[in-house]
Amino acid sequence: MNRLVLISGLMLFSLFFGAGNLIFPPMLGHLAGEKMWVAMTGFTVTGILLPFITVIVVAYYDEGVERIGKPVHPLFGLIFAILIYMSIGAFYGIPRAANVAYEIGTGNLLPVHNSITLIIFSIIFFIVVYIAALNPTKIVNNIGKLLTPLLLIGIALLSIYAIFRPEAPLQASEGKYSGTPFISGVLEGYFTMDLIAALAFSIVIVNGFKYAGITDKSKIIFSVIKAGILSSGLLAIVYFSLAYIGGTTSRNGYQDGTDILTYNSLRIFGNFGDLLFSSIVVLACLTTCTGLVNACAEFAFRQYNRISYKIYVTIFTAVGFFFTTLGLETILSLALPLLTFLYPLSIVLVLVSLINIFIGFELKYAYILPVIVTLSISIMEIIYTNGLLNSDSISAVYLAIPLSRDGLGWLLPFVILTLIGLFIDHRGKRDALETKKQTK
Structure with missing residues (x-):
């Protein structure tokens, strides 16, 4: 049980931790400066606590997203669930993550960027996603055992070196973080929109415990809570580390967290930094897309099981690929x-x-x-x-x-x-x- 909770917690972390989560905290830390700790505390309220609550709620009711809106009206609950999976799934969340993986992950590695290179990258990317999501009974192991540790190792390498070799001390805060750092951090976490993602893929975690043979509802809820605590703890450590990297980066007119992390990767690791940062971004997006394809296929199969789960995975992977080629x-x-x-x-x-x-x-x-x-x-x-x-x-x-x-x-x-x-x-x-x- 403890081993399964550990793997599930790692998986939950990787599903939450997409490319957007990677680049928000560095910019917050860069602008908040000396008030970074207060601002990041606010960020954790909406960027970690609300998604964690969502996972618990979905696990408790054990009926998927459709149960959340059902008390308003059963039809409303179904429509709400469909819109959630449309927005965070194949029509937006999946192609957005794939595009971010392409644009950031290959930004300095490919000599040419055009529609052809996007299509080639997307084909390779979605083949991996398809294979990983194809077997729902193994998805926890695929992500929790393989992809998440690689993702954490990459982030740890960057964070540890940057923390012990900061470029500058924490500087004076700028803009909105000067007057209301906590509220500004709350709003920054709010705009990650991780709660919607949690609605979509929380059922993946619940099903992971069911596939392992756990049928008692209270045990599943308790296990999900423990996995959520592990995931939230890891997110907090990573978020604060990335924010500290941004806070100790000198002011050079950076546009977003991507510029800050790319700069620090090059500063610390030289040309190897590009490869490291690209790998982190691609892995973050890959784990998110895999979880979302699986969640969308599970939802569709629950609503209409005359079509096999494998076909649904194929459909959502193909639709995600199509929308990815439209560009970010x-x-x-x-x-x-x-x-x-x-x-x-x-x-x-x-x-x-x-x-x-x-x-x-x-x-x-x-x-x-x-x-x-x-x-x-x-x-x-x-x-x-x-x-x-x-x-x-x-x-x-x-x-x-x-x-x-x-x-x-x-x-x-x-x-x-x-x-x-x-x-x-x-x-x-x-x-x-x-x-x-x-x-x-």
């Missing part, structure tokens, strides 16, 4: 409105589901009311951000909501409507008990 810019432009719509809704449903675990009665309005207000605010945000409908009145209403300029306009209404919903549900339960007593 096209993928991001197509998917951004969908993610803006889905991410706040996902957080709301996960948090209400967590509350429902500890409440002694079934919730209804505590789901419905927050979902309605969150959907409304998300639609207004999309209209405002993308300049749709030319509606000044909608934009004015949206901007009047607290925290809307930070992309968190849903937060305060969610808290208020959840409390109202809990009150209504509690009163409904009390009235039902009184009616039952009277009928006796």
